[in-house]
C-alpha cells in the first residue's frame with residue numbers, strides 16, 4: 341500500500357517502511373547489503389561535498405588505496421585485529437582457480453596505507469602527511485543488519501594523518517571532531533555530543549578516541565556518529581613510519597585516523613521522520629521544493645503549466661533544487677502524499693485561486709505550516725529553507741536533551757535507563773567498575789535483549805557512550821555513582837546501537 345501503516349512509535353517497523361516508501365533503499369539478496377537509491381545516494385554526495393570542503397582547509401588530500409590485503413598485511417597488527425578477525429571477508433578464488441593466498445577485503449585501511457606511509461616519510465619535511473579516501477568497507481557483522489545503521493558493506497571516508505609532534509596530532513584529532521559536529525549540525529540538522537571514549541570503548545589500536553554521539557529520541561539509544569582517534573606512535577612503531585627530526589634524531593611519527601559512514605543517513609532519518617514518513621533537512625534534500633499544479637475546470641491547463649514552469653525557472657535561478665510534478669496520471673492528493681513520504685521540505689501548490697492572485701500556496705513539510713506568498717516574494721524561499729533547517733536542529737536538540745538525565749546512585753540510574761534515557765553520572769574511571777555496570781544493568785534491564793532470528797540485535801544493558809568534552813569539574817569527596825570510590829570524571833551511559 342502507498343501509506344505508511346504504522347506510527348513512528350512502532351519504531352523499527354516504521355523505519356523499515358519509511359526507507360522503502362521514501363525510495364531510499366531497495367533490498368538485495370545478500371543479507372546485510374542494500375541498494376542505495378538516488379534519493380539516498382544524493383544525501384551521501386552532499387555529505388561528501390561538505391566534508392571535502394572542510395578537510396581541504398586542513399590540506400588533507402584525497403587518495404585511493406587498494407581494497408585487498410594479504411593475511412600477512414592484516415596480521416601485522418596482530419593484537420587488535422584479534423578481536424575483529426571473525427568479521428573479515430576473504431577472496432579465495434578467481435574463476436575455477438584458487439588464489440595461492442587468500443586476500444581480505446578491507447574492513448579498514450591502516451594496514452593497507454601505513455606501509456606506503458613508511459616509504460613516503462623520511463624527513464620531518466615530509467610531514468605532516470594527510471590523506472583521506474572515500475570508499476566502501478566490508479565487515480561481516482553477525483548482529484542482525486539494519487539499513488544504514490548496521491550493514492555488512494557500507495560507505496565511509498577514512499582519514500589518516502602523520503605528524504612530527506604529539507601536539508600537532510592531538511590538535512588534528514579535535515579539528516576533525518569539530519568538522520564531524522558540523523556535518524551533523526549544519527548539514528543533517530542532527531545534534532551531537534562531543535566526547536572521549538573510555539579505555540574499554542576506545543579503538544584498542546589507538547591512544548585515545550574522540551567521538552560525536554547522538555541519542556535516538558524514540559528509544560533513547562546512543563548512536564556513534566563518527567570517530568576521530570589519536571593513534572600516538574603505536575602504528576608508526578609497528579610500520580616504521582619514522583623521520584629524521586631537526587636535530588638529526590630518528591623519531592616515530594604521531595598519527596591520527598578518523599571516519600564517518602553512511603550510518604549518518606540512518607541517524608538523520610530516525611531523528612526527523614514523522615508518521616507521514618521521511619522529513620528531509622533542506623541542505624541534503626534532492627528536491628528542496630516540489631511544485632504541484634492543481635488543474636481545475638475554470639483554469640486553462642496550458643496557462644497553468646506555463647505559470648508553474650515560470651515559477652520553477654525563478655527558483656532554479658535562486659539556486660534551489662526544485663521539481664515540477666506535472667504528471668497527468670496522478671491526482672494532486674496522491675502527489676501531496678508521495679512527496680510528503682519522501683520528505684521534500686516545501687511543496688508549492690498552484691490552483692485557480694493562486695493563479696488568479698499571482699500567488700503560490702506554501703506547505704512546509706517539517707511543521708505542516710501553510711501560507712500564501714506572492715510571486716514576487718518567491719525570493720524569500722532561500723531564507724525560509726534556512727529557517728526550516730535551524731528549526732529542525734533546535735527541535736532535535738530539545739529532544740536529545742530531554743533524553744539525558746543525571747543520576748547519583750544505582751537506583752536512580754536504573755530508573756532512568758528503564759525510562760529509555762541516557763544517564764550522566766560521576767565515575768571513578770575504573771574499567772572493572774564500568775564492566776560491572778554493563779553486567780548489572782543488563783540483568784536489571786526491563787528491556788530484555790531484543791532478538792531477531794535468534795540474533796541479539798539490541799541489548800538491554802547500558803554501556804558508556806562518552807565522557808563529554810563539556811563537563812563540570814568533579815570535586816574531592818564526590819563519589820562514583822556505582823562503586824562509591826572517588827569519582828574522576830562525568831560519563832554518559834546508555835543503551836546503544
Ligand SMILES: O=C1CCCN[C@@H]1CCCn1cnc2cc(F)c(Cl)cc2c1=O
Pocket residue numbers: 414421424425427428447448449450479497498499543545567569597598599
Ligand atoms: O575508526 C576508524 C576510523 C577510520 C580508520 N580506522 C579507524 C579504526 C577502525 C577500528 N576497526 C574497526 N573494525 C575493524 C574490523 C576488522 F575486521 C578489522 Cl581487521 C579491523 C577493524 C578496526 O581496526
Ligand SMILES: [Mg+2]
Pocket residue numbers: 479
Ligand atoms: Mg564493528
